[in-house]
Amino acid sequence: MASSAKKVLVPVANGTEPLEAVVMIYVLRRSGAEVTVASVEKQLQVDACHGVKFVADSLLSDCSDAVFDLIMLPGGLPGGETLKNCGVLENMVKKQDAEGRLNGAICCAPALALGSWGLLKGRKATCYPVFMEQLASCATAVESRVVIDGKIVTSRGPGTTLEFSVSLVEQLYGKEKANEAVERSLLRPNPGEDYTFIELNQTKWTFDGSTPQVILPIADGSEETEAVGLIDILRRAKAKVVVAAVGNSLEVVGSWKVKLVADVLLADAEILTYDLIVLPGGLVGAQTFASCGKLVNMLKKQAESNKPYGAICAPSALVLEPHGLLKGKKATTNPSFCEKLSDKSHIEYRVVVDGNLVTSRGPGTTMEFALAIIEKFFGREKGLEIAKATLL
């Protein structure tokens, strides 16, 4: 039987904004689409912005004859320039448009790629704020988080990617599927408003040296939007984030099949004290964390010495709770794991800080979670600055 799944292409390059790429892949795959992540470089592995490394599913040159229901262009620099300069991609996107199929672009890509290819003439579109002037020369530029004009959908930046992806799910599958995507991803009910979090037992988070040293473990089955979102946002604040693979390979396959490349193996990590240990979600990844003795010991030492630690999504319930690391603390977790928390009083909050512990809920709360961490280390002004730059 022929597959009836909608086919989606996400082209990526070195210097692609990884948070945008990964959120698109997550939302579309979770909604049932068959997503091909295609490198426009000469090799599958791309070095995305903020030192995030991931491996594409194929080279664009190997899928240039395929027919897609949707082509989605992520932003980031110089990735956006590379997409624009890729003749194969330009032809695919133009053909897509000429044949009445969907194209989407976010961040710098509407102006750099779609606009300079002449696809936005007479159409309404939006893009990342600093590219609006350039966009205005090739489109009717609109300041809106997501703009739909016929078969072209455009949007603004990392913090609008979830809304952008959901609106493309609606275009492909209809309103009901889009509503499901909103609910499951825990999309913010108030996009564009200042981020908030609840804080109990307020303490000052400190760090040795010039910037916080953060360790972020990943494993097969880790939730890639949460992992990449944390790496991306924390590195924007100049925190030093070490991505440590729990297992035998630096390459890890996330819960939505994105192949991420870690900086080190946790087994080889010699430095064992960090200013923050933070766990991304994903059921299978969390199970691996829970059974990794070295990681559990690091977390216990962290808690004993009153240093910051945290988790988003499953690991609050599957790692911290069973190892006694939520004792006497308020925490939240993903809706699917709430039953496993012994204290459920704070599960409805999107981000909870209790002293040196920070917890959160799922893909759609990742940026708020990362911003709460930044605020604890650097102050609210820094958090708001990064929220503004990322258009949360």
Ligand SMILES: *[C@@H]1O[C@H](CO)[C@@H](O)[C@H](O)[C@H]1NC(C)=O
């Ligand atoms: C892109 O990144 C890859 C992977 O690290 C690297 O091997 C390659 O040389 C880079 N390509 C360009 C054009 O810089």
Ligand SMILES: *[C@@H]1O[C@H](CO)[C@@H](O)[C@H](O)[C@H]1NC(C)=O
């Ligand atoms: C933390 O704050 C809560 C609520 O204000 C309070 O009931 C609790 O005793 C505090 N815990 C500690 C360890 O101070």
